[in-house]
Amino acid sequence: MQNPYFPYPVRIDEVITETEDKNLKTFKFVFLDPGDEKKFAYTPGQFGELSVTGKGEIPIGIASSPTEKGFVKFTVNKVGVVSTALHNMVPGDIMGIRGPMGNWYPWERMRGKNIVIVGGGFAFTTLRSSIVWLLDPANRKNYGDIHVIYGARSPGMLLYRDELMEWERRDDIHMHITVDRADTPDWKYNVGFVPAVTEAKAPPGDADTFAIVCGPPIMIKFTQPVLDKLGYSHDQIIMSLENRMKCGIGMCGRCNIGMEFVCKDGPVFTLNQLKKTPREY
């Protein structure tokens, strides 16, 4: 019997400090047993449980794309016991990963459609996974226009800056990067909150356009009316949720929103699905 609680042993290969406040770091992990990498086959939108031996586990969205081989990447905000311990770890350290867990963005359903990705703050991780996957030549041809609206508090708080700039230069993806306030005079992108930029830049909603929304509750709250105004159907607004989790496999009982578990039945839901639940998230 396979033990779903067993963390695959991994080695930290690289640690990248992402933001100017140094609270967000990206960890690149390599599986000690290469066979485990195959077992960890994932789809953008899924998450894993990072298991810091001796400290505990945290559920974190997978930031790498399945098209990137030989490693997996997670970007972690320093908040509690486990994430703080993780932030103090260095390349070469051994820990564990369980997963992949949960469902993913509905890539099959969105085939041939336009996709508008709306992200804020450090919730951009599975969206990075999605963008890298979408821009892979094998996948890009299967989707229509791609818009990305991504906001952070300041330029220094944007994740994956090098990649954002690279995507800016491409013509097969429309980037709309924004910051709440630009503290450098040479900032040449948008200034303003995500909902306002969405209203100004996102294409109107129609049968061929999906919106993927992932961000802090306040951003989600104010983005939804904008998407309504733009005509997005609630069946085509895709959201990724977070809740406190332990097991990640629908057993420990804490992350439920009604009868659905965010860990197993989610974390990805359409707005229509969410409206039928008590929305305890």
Place this chain on the structure above:
Amino acid sequence: MRDLKIAKTDWAKGVEKLFGPYRVFGPKKEGLFHNFARLEKGEAPDFSCKNTRLSAKGLIYPQTEKMFEYTLDPNKPDHHVHKEPVKDYSPMAVLGIRPCDAKAFTLVKLNFDTPEYKDPYWIKNYAAATFVGLACDAPCHACFCTSAGTGPYDTAGLDVLLADAGDFFLAKVLTEKGEKLVAAAGWAGAGDAGAFEAKAKAAGDKVVSKVNTAKLAGKVTNDLHAAPFWEDLAFACINCGTCTYLCPTCWCFDIQDEVCGTEGCRLKNWDSCMYPLFTMHGTGHNPRGEKAQRVRQRFMHKLKYFVDKYGAGIHCVGCGRCVTACPVNIDIRRVAEIMNGYEPGKDCAV
């Protein structure tokens, strides 16, 4: 299935023989209350209590269970890698479990043994157990098992069911596991199915507390969730969690790491939806930060979410433990009635 008759003298001798082929568990009085405990050779299960204070769930799903062990010593091989500890999954004989508690395992199984994921700890413990039930001829005052999909003579989840008939037990052997156990104990006297049925009928009639749950499945989740009665129902609750710990069907757990020096382990502990930390995010945000939200979660899970998810009735076997032990007299029977009768927009008695 076959019927047996076991004289009480033969019962005692047979139990003796089970030590060896089985690890034997049964009710034992410790302090003021009876609870299930591992029995030593020479000890007999104590059938003098109506039911154990805690349910039998801890036999299969211990309050604290070691999931993994590891070393943090970098000089040791495989440091920081989780290892499954060696555990005893040899056969267990559970003697004198009440039918409600045995039925509860069949509900908990829906959570731990799913098509997608298997909890190996629960499944292996459950597979190791042979359950010898003891039917209830004198139900407790708070029992409502016959309204909760089970009953004082229910055989669900049991391998053998005993009925106390004075100088002897009438027994039904229900499964292969049960056959093995009665063979090991040497119980073979032919029984009396007619007398067994008569006792079962009489016992069922004694469970007078009834609860209506038939309309729960047809309710709209968000209507019940938004119903006006939750604040009132939860008013007296002190979120002590007693109901969840005593409950044979509550299965929620926490996972914690514990380290001493360089050696550590990962533990699975019973947890409770009554506690704010159960759902608190790292940011401090809490989707069930208020007491009433947590009380609502407990009853909505038992009486609505579970009903909808599995189509296997309510997540309750009517044992009545939470009713008798609640320090502020919150009664699931009353909550079920209120939920079952609730119509949005109409007045409801709380």
